[in-house]
Amino acid sequence: MFSRLFHSLVPHGKGSVLRAPLAGTVIPLSEVSDPTFSSGSLGEGVAIEPSGCRVVAPADGKVTAIFPTGHAVALHTDDGLDVLIHVGLDTYKLGGRHFTVHAQVGDTVKQGDLLIEFDREAIREEGYDITVPILICNAAEFSSIKGRVGDTVLELDKLITARER
Template sequence: MFKSVLKTLGFRGHSSVLLSPLAGKVIPLSDVHDPMFSSGSLGEGVAIEPTGGKVVAPSDSKVKAIFPSGHAVALHTNEGLDVLVHIGLDTEKLEGRHFTVHAAVGDSVKRGDVLIEFDRDAIKREGYDLTAPILICNSAEYSYIKGEVGDTVGELEKLLTARE
């Protein structure tokens, strides 16, 4: 209630900037060829067509989950964002091939720490789409999430802004 009164009066909530965990071209989440991601049902965000082969911590964070196949990581950033980085579509079917995980559940990681390395060429050769959705899973806590769609970003460059 109090937050809505403040918003009505023009006061804005806290903003958080998420830096990019991957290098590549930023595309709208709605363009991802998987309805689980493109519908926003797992959270709002963007996707990246990666040009590199690693995922780095976008912020000082706690690792909440690493999928057994190494294709995805969930983080809780010190800024309060619950972030899911999912490398490719249906890549869990690779059962860990072409992925090297450098973090574990419960780890506290620093911005820039390498979390996962992946072999882009080998994954493509096996016929998988490398599009990497980057989701804010607690997006319901934010009134505004906007990504740098259309831009090419490097690791740790501004990817999106979330405002309470």
């Protein structure tokens, strides 16, 4: 009886840690003003109200997509997380203005490698919400996804823990 109880309390599966790809204040995904992100339809995660102007690789992995306008990047981490980092809401409408991309699709990246630089103030001045959703798009493969909501993080601070099933 006790062995079954003990077994039910011990976490199963390996945990993966995703580091913060940028500095700022972590908010729940549900508070993002775009329902595409807040509904969780693209995946689970958190969002960051950025205090910096760059996005770095949150883990070792491979760049699987960079949007032509430079506002978003997708990675497949060595731990098996499919990550989408989307700088701002509706920022694709800027046509690439205020974004500088430093990676290409197919690049192998190390945690901390610079992926995108952006001009946070210029984007805000053009009337765009600068909130950065960070999604685990394959969240269904994990038993839990937990983020540091409410915390202020620096680049590469622990941000999200994903536990495998």
